[in-house]
Amino acid sequence: MKLTDSMLLRVNLSTHTVSEEPIDENLIRQYLGGRGLGSKYFADEVDPMVDPLSPENKLIFACGLMTGSSAPTAGRYMVITKSPLTGTIACSNSGGIWGAVLRKTGYFMIIVEGKSDKPVYLLVYDNNVEFKDASRVWGKKTGETTDILLDEVGEKRARVACIGPAGENLSMIGCIINDKHRAPGRSGVGAVMGAKNLKAIVVKGSNTIEFKDKSAFTGAVKEKIDKIKQHPVTGEGLPALGTKVLDNIINQGGLYPTRNFQFATFDGTEEISGEALVKKGYLKKNAACFACPIGCARDVELPNGITMEGPEYETGWAFGAHCGVNDLHAICEANFLCNELGLDTISAGVTIGTAMELYEKGHIPKEDLEDGPELKFGNSESVVYWTNKMGRNEGRLGKLMAKGSWRMAEAYGHPEFSMTVKKQELPAYDPRGVQGHGLQYATSNRGGCHVRGYMISPEVLGVPEKLDPQELKGKPQWVIIFQDLTAVIDSAGLCLFTSFALGLEDYTDLINASAGFELTPEEVLRIGTRIWNLERKFNLAAGIDPSQDTLPKRMFEPLPDGPQKGAVHQLSKLLPEYYELRGWSPDGSIPKKTLQNLGLTS
Amino acid sequence: MIKIRFFTLLQLLLNRKELELPYIPEETIRTLLERIQTQIETRFLHKLLQEQGNLKIGTIILVNGRNIHHLQKMNTPLSDGDEVALFPPGGGG
Numbered sequence: 001m002k003l004t005d006s007m008l009l010r011v012n013l014s015t016h017t018v019s020e021e022p023i024d025e026n027l028i029r030q031y032l033g034g035r036g037l038g039s040k041y042f043a044d045e046v047d048p049m050v051d052p053l054s055p056e057n058k059l060i061f062a063c064g065l066m067t068g069s070s071a072p073t074a075g076r077y078m079v080i081t082k083s084p085l086t087g088t089i090a091c092s093n094s095g096g097i098w099g100a101v102l103r104k105t106g107y108f109m110i111i112v113e114g115k116s117d118k119p120v121y122l123l124v125y126d127n128n129v130e131f132k133d134a135s136r137v138w139g140k141k142t143g144e145t146t147d148i149l150l151d152e153v154g155e156k157r158a159r160v161a162c163i164g165p166a167g168e169n170l171s172m173i174g175c176i177i178n179d180k181h182r183a184p185g186r187s188g189v190g191a192v193m194g195a196k197n198l199k200a201i202v203v204k205g206s207n208t209i210e211f212k213d214k215s216a217f218t219g220a221v222k223e224k225i226d227k228i229k230q231h232p233v234t235g236e237g238l239p240a241l242g243t244k245v246l247d248n249i250i251n252q253g254g255l256y257p258t259r260n261f262q263f264a265t266f267d268g269t270e271e272i273s274g275e276a277l278v279k280k281g282y283l284k285k286n287a288a289c290f291a292c293p294i295g296c297a298r299d300v301e302l303p304n305g306i307t308m309e310g311p312e313y314e315t316g317w318a319f320g321a322h323c324g325v326n327d328l329h330a331i332c333e334a335n336f337l338c339n340e341l342g343l344d345t346i347s348a349g350v351t352i353g354t355a356m357e358l359y360e361k362g363h364i365p366k367e368d369l370e371d372g373p374e375l376k377f378g379n380s381e382s383v384v385y386w387t388n389k390m391g392r393n394e395g396r397l398g399k400l401m402a403k404g405s406w407r408m409a410e411a412y413g414h415p416e417f418s419m420t421v422k423k424q425e426l427p428a429y430d431p432r433g434v435q436g437h438g439l440q441y442a443t444s445n446r447g448g449c450h451v452r453g454y455m456i457s458p459e460v461l462g463v464p465e466k467l468d469p470q471e472l473k474g475k476p477q478w479v480i481i482f483q484d485l486t487a488v489i490d491s492a493g494l495c496l497f498t499s500f501a502l503g504l505e506d507y508t509d510l511i512n513a514s515a516g517f518e519l520t521p522e523e524v525l526r527i528g529t530r531i532w533n534l535e536r537k538f539n540l541a542a543g544i545d546p547s548q549d550t551l552p553k554r555m556f557e558p559l560p561d562g563p564q565k566g567a568v569h570q571l572s573k574l575l576p577e578y579y580e581l582r583g584w585s586p587d588g589s590i591p592k593k594t595l596q597n598l599g600l601t602s
Numbered sequence: 603m604i605k606i607r608f609f610t611l612l613q614l615l616l617n618r619k620e621l622e623l624p625y626i627p628e629e630t631i632r633t634l635l636e637r638i639q640t641q642i643e644t645r646f647l648h649k650l651l652q653e654q655g656n657l658k659i660g661t662i663i664l665v666n667g668r669n670i671h672h673l674q675k676m677n678t679p680l681s682d683g684d685e686v687a688l689f690p691p692g693g694g695g
Contacts, residue, residue, distance in 0.1 A: 232659060237611065238694065241610055462662065
């Protein structure tokens with residue numbers, strides 16, 4: 001099949017019917033695939049005011065433009081839907097192998113509609129699809145589900161993406177797990193799958209992708225792989241320690257959120273860092289996703305026999321410093337539980353940290369703990385116990401936690417203790433210490449998120465150049481370029497980590513060589529701008545008022561410790577310029593002219 | 603004294619977390635790095651610096667938590683009691 005000669009599969013779970021539709025090549029030119037193309041279909045077909053957990057919400061599994069090809073890191077797929085957590089359009093992105101195999105089935109995207117009257121899973125293979133009874137695996141954890149379904153399908157090369165008990169129980173922070181350890185993690189996409197009674201999608205395929213000019217593509221791929229391997233970050237730092245290379249970097253820089261963002265340095269960092277993972281002997285070997293020359297994944301074995309991938313930096317932080325916990329074993333166990341139960345690790349860890357502050361300040365009564373351990377910062381038993389309760393939706397507090405930190409904190413009358421943007425939990429960088437990154441949190445189209453425009457790269461890591469994290473001048477423009485370029489990388493089906501080594505011109509080369517396009521770098525970046533505005537337009541129509549482009553109140557209070565002591569986030573000085581550079585009105589709405597320029601008026 | 607802390611790959615490569623050296627007047631990051639290398643058998647400067655002696659892209663050197671990119675880079679002067687943290691290039695998210 002030609003890269004641009006792609007089919008989408010439409011699956012109606014209410015009627016158990018399917019159809020195939022060709023995808024217009026012009027749409028691929030405008031949106032590439034993945035996040036962009038999936039969001040375009042979603043926004044065209046779904047009422048922005050839809051209840052995210054109703055049958056009328058749709059769930060799109062989309063390959064990026066190059067997913068399944070030999071382009072470096074081209075194993076990514078994305079899940080697009082309306083988020084039950086944020087009420088925004090959601091796009092969660094995952095690696096592993098599943099996405100590449102979806103492409104080999106002959107389908108570029110699957111649009112799932114309606115709701116099955118009983119639990120089902122889909123078997124998708126070589127332009128075929130079957131509805132299969134999932135009653136045998138309903139209620140089961142993701143690892144066991146994967147093993148049972150692979151056995152049932154009888155094909156070792158098949159791949160499984162499924163939900164666990166969290167998604168089945170409609171946890172608003174429930175995720176999807178593919179290949180046992182990889183996740184489109186954020187924004188509660190697992191709950192949408194659960195609401196449709198869809199337990200899993202199993203893919204197997206043997207289609208190959210054909211290129212208009214194979215030698216041009218092969219040449220571009222080789223050149224970019226060389227760049228990635230030669231870059232100090234992607235060639236050495238990430239392969240050696242994975243994302244947990246960051247723990248000490250971020251802590252020493254004074255932006256490592258500790259005890260629910262009450263502090264910005266953690267004295268237990270050394271014990272939970274990537275270095276500790278090696279020294280304690282937990283790390284067994286490196287691993288890599290499909291077609292990845294970086295190989296940042298870790299295969300870990302704990303002393304109690306648990307084997308898993310991870311923990312990643314964000315996860316280690318969420319259950320570690322954020323909860324004041326310096327017990328690496330407990331952090332790994334909580335990570336493992338999240339994967340097994342199908343919970344987003346960032347949201348789960350942040351929610352427990354929020355509960356700890358609420359409990360310590362007397363806002364959660366002791367009786368609500370029922371038989372559980374005290375929610376005190378530093379209590380490692382607590383993070384494992386409460387992750388389990390949250391993932392299983394058990395007990396009064398476990399049920400509240402399953403709704404995410406904002407709804408839990410609101411239930412106790414104190415939403416201000418929830419460190420969220422648009423009700424999604426913030427990741428592992430205190431925005432008071434990085435002004436551009438904070439602006440990106442506030443404006444992210446899916447709420448609190450670090451991978452919509454990873455400003456940590458220039459502001460902390462010095463890649464592609466070092467910016468002063470406290471400088472305001474020029475930051476809105478940097479944020480916009482990072483946000484738009486990220487939308488391109490996602491939609492191309494490549495991993496964001498390639499951007500440490502590659503730039504806009506490199507992505508343009510790969511896009512043109514793979515699809516036979518002749519786009520300029522400016523046109524490619526404009527695709528990202530179009531996607532960003534499309535998402536924003538949907539959110540505004542969904543009732544996400546621009547007043548939500550903000551940060552938790554705590555981020556406007558001085559940092560109490562560390563090398564950036566006294567810093568506050570200066571959002572009010574950045575946001576007006578950001579809106580202006582985006583071509584938006586001062587009130588955050590998108591003028592018709594801006595939409596017209598991007599081809600976003602219907 | 604100057605306290606030097608080794609992190610990430612350096613910590614694993616050198617199998618040590620820190621080193622203390624007596625303060626020398628007019629010390630800069632450049633002279634300190636050279637002095638550290640004379641104290642440690644394992645070659646490590648190439649993890650932080652390019653062949654010409656400039657910082658590699660992504661190398662992070664902090665003096666009391668402040669990145670030398672925003673001080674005087676390799677010529678950043680040091681004072682008695684300073685803490686210097688060394689990180690070879692790394693990334694994630």
